[in-house]
Amino acid sequence: MKRRPFLKRMAGAGILLPAMLGVPSLRAHARQIPGSPFNRLATESDRVFVIIRLFGGNDGLNTLVPFDNDLYYQARGSGTRFDVSIPKEQTLRIPDSDTLSFHPSLGAFRQLYGEGKLSIVQNVGYPGQSLSHFRSTDIWLSGSDAGEFTRSGWYARHLERKYSDYPAILPTDPFAIEMDSYLGTALAGTTCDMGIAFSDPSFVPGSPAGGTGPETNAGIEEDYVRETIRQSNTFLTAVTRAQSSQPRNLAAYPDTLLGSNLSAVARMIAGGLSTQLYIVNVDGFDTHEQQLPRQAGLLDYLSTAMLAFQRDLEAMEIDGRVCAMTISEMGRRVESNGTGTDHGAAAPLFVMGSAVNGGIIGHDPDLGNLDDNGNLIMEFDFRRVYASVLGGWFGEKDDDIAAGALPGRFGQLPIFRTGRFIAPDPDTNAGIHIGEIRPNPVTTIGVIPIRGGNGYDGVMTLHTIDGRQVRSRTIPSGASAVTIDVAGLPSGTYIYTIIFGPERASGRMIVQG
Amino acid sequence: MNRREFFARVAPGLRHADPKKMVPADQVPVAPPSFFRSSLGLEPYSPDSDGAWDYAKAAHLLRRAMIGPTEREIRDAVAAGPDATIEMLMIPFDPDFRLIADWAGTDPRTGAPEPAESPEFWEWFNGKLERRERLGRWWLRTMVKSPVSIQERMTFFWHCHFVSELRAVEWPEFMYHQNQLLRRNALGNFRQFVREITIDESMLIYLNGVDNFVDWSGSHINENYARELMELFTMGPADWNGAPNYTQRDVAEGARAFSGWGKSASPVSVHHNGLGSAFDAGRWDSGVKKFLGRTGPFGAMDAIDIIFSERADQVAKFICEKIYRAFVHHIPDREIVAGMAATFREHDWEIQPVMEQLLRSRHFYDPTNIGAMERSVVDYHLSIIRAMGLTRVMDFQPNEPEHRFNDLLNRLLKMGQMPFHPPNVKGWAEGRAWVSVSTLPGRQKFAIDVARGDITVWMDNQRGTWTLYELDPIALARTFPRPDDIRQLCDDMAHHFLGNPPSPRESEMLYRTMLSGGTEYEWSLDDPDQRAGIRIRAFLAALVQLPKFQLY
Numbered sequence A: 001m002k003r004r005p006f007l008k009r010m011a012g013a014g015i016l017l018p019a020m021l022g023v024p025s026l027r028a029h030a031r032q033i034p035g036s037p038f039n040r041l042a043t044e045s046d047r048v049f050v051i052i053r054l055f056g057g058n059d060g061l062n063t064l065v066p067f068d069n070d071l072y073y074q075a076r077g078s079g080t081r082f083d084v085s086i087p088k089e090q091t092l093r094i095p096d097s098d099t100l101s102f103h104p105s106l107g108a109f110r111q112l113y114g115e116g117k118l119s120i121v122q123n124v125g126y127p128g129q130s131l132s133h134f135r136s137t138d139i140w141l142s143g144s145d146a147g148e149f150t151r152s153g154w155y156a157r158h159l160e161r162k163y164s165d166y167p168a169i170l171p172t173d174p175f176a177i178e179m180d181s182y183l184g185t186a187l188a189g190t191t192c193d194m195g196i197a198f199s200d201p202s203f204v205p206g207s208p209a210g211g212t213g214p215e216t217n218a219g220i221e222e223d224y225v226r227e228t229i230r231q232s233n234t235f236l237t238a239v240t241r242a243q244s245s246q247p248r249n250l251a252a253y254p255d256t257l258l259g260s261n262l263s264a265v266a267r268m269i270a271g272g273l274s275t276q277l278y279i280v281n282v283d284g285f286d287t288h289e290q291q292l293p294r295q296a297g298l299l300d301y302l303s304t305a306m307l308a309f310q311r312d313l314e315a316m317e318i319d320g321r322v323c324a325m326t327i328s329e330m331g332r333r334v335e336s337n338g339t340g341t342d343h344g345a346a347a348p349l350f351v352m353g354s355a356v357n358g359g360i361i362g363h364d365p366d367l368g369n370l371d372d373n374g375n376l377i378m379e380f381d382f383r384r385v386y387a388s389v390l391g392g393w394f395g396e397k398d399d400d401i402a403a404g405a406l407p408g409r410f411g412q413l414p415i416f417r418t419g420r421f422i423a424p425d426p427d428t429n430a431g432i433h434i435g436e437i438r439p440n441p442v443t444t445i446g447v448i449p450i451r452g453g454n455g456y457d458g459v460m461t462l463h464t465i466d467g468r469q470v471r472s473r474t475i476p477s478g479a480s481a482v483t484i485d486v487a488g489l490p491s492g493t494y495i496y497t498i499i500f501g502p503e504r505a506s507g508r509m510i511v512q513g
Numbered sequence B: 001m002n003r004r005e006f007f008a009r010v011a012p013g014l015r016h017a018d019p020k021k022m023v024p025a026d027q028v029p030v031a032p033p034s035f036f037r038s039s040l041g042l043e044p045y046s047p048d049s050d051g052a053w054d055y056a057k058a059a060h061l062l063r064r065a066m067i068g069p070t071e072r073e074i075r076d077a078v079a080a081g082p083d084a085t086i087e088m089l090m091i092p093f094d095p096d097f098r099l100i101a102d103w104a105g106t107d108p109r110t111g112a113p114e115p116a117e118s119p120e121f122w123e124w125f126n127g128k129l130e131r132r133e134r135l136g137r138w139w140l141r142t143m144v145k146s147p148v149s150i151q152e153r154m155t156f157f158w159h160c161h162f163v164s165e166l167r168a169v170e171w172p173e174f175m176y177h178q179n180q181l182l183r184r185n186a187l188g189n190f191r192q193f194v195r196e197i198t199i200d201e202s203m204l205i206y207l208n209g210v211d212n213f214v215d216w217s218g219s220h221i222n223e224n225y226a227r228e229l230m231e232l233f234t235m236g237p238a239d240w241n242g243a244p245n246y247t248q249r250d251v252a253e254g255a256r257a258f259s260g261w262g263k264s265a266s267p268v269s270v271h272h273n274g275l276g277s278a279f280d281a282g283r284w285d286s287g288v289k290k291f292l293g294r295t296g297p298f299g300a301m302d303a304i305d306i307i308f309s310e311r312a313d314q315v316a317k318f319i320c321e322k323i324y325r326a327f328v329h330h331i332p333d334r335e336i337v338a339g340m341a342a343t344f345r346e347h348d349w350e351i352q353p354v355m356e357q358l359l360r361s362r363h364f365y366d367p368t369n370i371g372a373m374e375r376s377v378v379d380y381h382l383s384i385i386r387a388m389g390l391t392r393v394m395d396f397q398p399n400e401p402e403h404r405f406n407d408l409l410n411r412l413l414k415m416g417q418m419p420f421h422p423p424n425v426k427g428w429a430e431g432r433a434w435v436s437v438s439t440l441p442g443r444q445k446f447a448i449d450v451a452r453g454d455i456t457v458w459m460d461n462q463r464g465t466w467t468l469y470e471l472d473p474i475a476l477a478r479t480f481p482r483p484d485d486i487r488q489l490c491d492d493m494a495h496h497f498l499g500n501p502p503s504p505r506e507s508e509m510l511y512r513t514m515l516s517g518g519t520e521y522e523w524s525l526d527d528p529d530q531r532a533g534i535r536i537r538a539f540l541a542a543l544v545q546l547p548k549f550q551l552y
Helices: A003-012 A070-075 A107-114 A133-142 A154-162 A217-245 A257-270 A291-316 A382-393 A398-403 B003-010 B055-065 B071-089 B119-145 B151-161 B172-185 B190-198 B201-206 B224-234 B248-257 B300-310 B312-327 B334-346 B351-359 B377-387 B407-415 B440-452 B473-478 B486-497 B504-515 B532-543
Strands: A048-054 A064-066 A100-102 A118-125 A176-178 A277-282 A322-328 A347-352 A359-361 A432-434 A445-452 A458-464 A469-475 A481-485 A492-500 A503-511 B021-024 B034-037 B213-215 B218-220 B261-265 B273-279 B289-291 B294-296 B456-459 B464-467
Touching: A048 A257, A048 A291, A100 A107, A107 A118, A107 A291, A118 A382, A154 A176, A154 A382, A154 A398, A217 A257, A217 B034, A217 B440, A257 A277, A257 A291, A277 A291, A291 A322, A291 A347, A322 A382, A359 A469, A382 A398, A445 A492, A458 A481, A469 A481, A469 A492, B055 B071, B055 B351, B055 B486, B071 B351, B071 B486, B119 B151, B119 B172, B119 B377, B119 B407, B151 B172, B151 B312, B172 B190, B172 B201, B172 B273, B190 B224, B190 B300, B201 B261, B201 B273, B224 B248, B224 B300, B224 B312, B248 B289, B248 B300, B289 B300, B294 B300, B300 B312, B312 B334, B312 B351, B334 B351, B377 B407, B377 B440, B407 B440, B440 B532, B473 B532, B486 B504, B486 B532, B504 B532
Parallel strands: A048 A277, A048 A322, A118 A359, A176 A277
Antiparallel strands: A064 A100, A118 A347, A322 A347, A432 A445, A445 A481, A458 A469, A458 A492, A492 A503, B021 B034, B213 B218, B261 B273, B289 B294, B456 B464
């Protein structure tokens, strides 16, 4: 569309709705490039990860409702004027849980869960939870400890370690894209931005003329602007090219900002952009008041757009290399404040994709054991989730993760199906020795002897042969064996996987009922 | 005490020892790897030691203290000298209310007419949306029509500080009322400012003050305002040594003190809400609170007084640091900020002495601090409109029956900064956040299109195409002292529009653009054959693409 008719349209249309802010307005009108070679970064992986950040603090207890827990209904003022609980009969039951069910707006999540495409990690947080949105957001995006102030982002530091010659040498495609008008902390590097933010790439770039060197603060800022000009030219050409080679989506998205952003992400991935991380932000989860109607709307907004994204990826046949995860800087207070809830601590997060281990990792929230502020106590440090993304999904080594993105070793959770199983062999698993399960076949309880793995909490998962997770438990550091209770499992072949930090081992076992 | 005596008294001890030392800046967001620290302190700038009061200094003062000073205003400031200019900047003015006079200051009808979706309902519903747009357009126009005064820059600074969002407050009448509160207190007493903003109806709505109460059914204490008041509006989460300024307990107890305030009734009808707020003792938690180390049955004003007495040092430093970041450089110099904070407290929280001292200081005029800030979206667009003398800014026109012109509002919204619509309670990001690969192309494009006269619109009721943001290049050139000398005009315009003087290479490029094949001695604004207007447009289109144009 030419500018003049566009402006004509704009002038008559009145003000843009805030919901249109940041909608990518890329239009593909160039010819299609069917066999366009993918322009890879200098990396071995073609995997992509999408982070959907829920700003304001999503209430976990009403997202994944502990529907048979009286403490929940008491704290949430059930039957009183303070009622912010979800009645049991309204919730959507989770097929393999007797204690948890989804918020009534999360039909899309239940569908994904039933297909084994949703991994839920319970009670994620960090020690010393800050109740400030901004501080806690900084902690989540920087990956720092609660007592440490870090201005760079966890993913940016990962990239800095991996691509140490950036920005002297620019990749053809941006490393990471945030679908917003600003680049958040996650992609802010220690010396320069490691990703780009964009909401409107239609532009006429100017070429910088020679200027003064950085003899003053003004010179430093001028260099910064000049560098920005240089980068915007390079990257936006790549983004435009990718979108023009995949001009349309293959699934219908809800007509929302999130739907629009995720549809643009899908087209960029399918169009061959080698960007590996996308960030999409959603605001509004700070439900101090009117929580029930507001969260119902937000969860519907979130889950329907995510489901559409998954269906689009499946139709494009790229779902095997893309996963998406929600994060939020905090959960909310267990106790109702009237019509809402105040700032809280631990909460569940959701990882979606054809390559995840469907199921729930972790325990139900313990409502009988709250912290001094009346908040839920965390079970998994969020950095452990990040470590799983970098290690389990992107295949980074634990040493590299600890030296770059994260302040130390956090171990990993079995969120992702790697697709390749390593036979239990003491020689190839140098740090850890895992013996054969006994007895095999298992009738009631199987025992796997383990050695090594000190310094890590381990995780054991059990999958059906078609990849559905049926068991998951943590293994304390230093344990000499792990047991698997097969009560209630149908007879057949199963695969167990044991992960200690960077080491993983799997084996087959047969259950005989 | 007059101002000179005052400056003489605070000056000692603020001088930095090391000249222009490189210091690491790892404490600030999106920080450059290093920056220069001025060795000059808060003592008054003096022509004898710091160089004559010239165009660069006068332009620096006006660019920072107002939005888009014109060439003539800068020349006047050069002639008037720093004292008279700063004195003039501190004089308030009454905005022109014509654009919103039909509803500004009235009570909004908050209750929907029944039945829903009747013609009356839709008139009421659309009327609110239309007034919300006009409110934004009115303020943008006020900033552009401002005389030489710091008023609108300060008011916008406080809007970015005491944040409320129109979409949450919903009623433009309330946000207009808050905007007047910000303007009235912009250079006033900060403690009084906090007292007033705490019970401002927009703030009570935005940060859940109206939901913070006790009644027969029990306690509905809502911590939102108490937390943001301490974290964002007064003291910040921690002091300069990293020690927490308050605990979660202080938030919870403070919230109780702030309970009981709500919206006020309107004499107009039960369907309306009044401007201002009302205190209902029956909804106030009258119990004893333990807040910031003090114990008593505190109310909202007591809690504010306790903040200003128990955390005076932290409040003064937190606010002065924010002022420094907005007016000097996005990386605060804490020695200077400490001096400002001392002034703030000596004057019992008066804002004006702090601003006068800063804008008059040697530190402010140190060349390293000139032209080193990225223009915000609002500053960038309005500076272009004001300094280039653009006409046909349709957003500034009264409503046409057929068209609602929000072209400028739409641009600002798309670029991420529309007044009354901050992104969250922390306000807009600052400094480098304004210039990124996502925003820079759009910013440049607006300026290039303005220079070329390329923003046009089809007007049905005029049956023709109109140019918006119309630039008269000849008239603009005539505001410069020697428009008939092409070299001088190029040089003067570059100094006027760029945050810093152009490099020799940039000057040469600009001059060649202006000349564009012509000859120097033939240059004339009056001879149509020379097509001076087109040449000036091409010159400006090149000028606005220089990185220096993004800075001020």
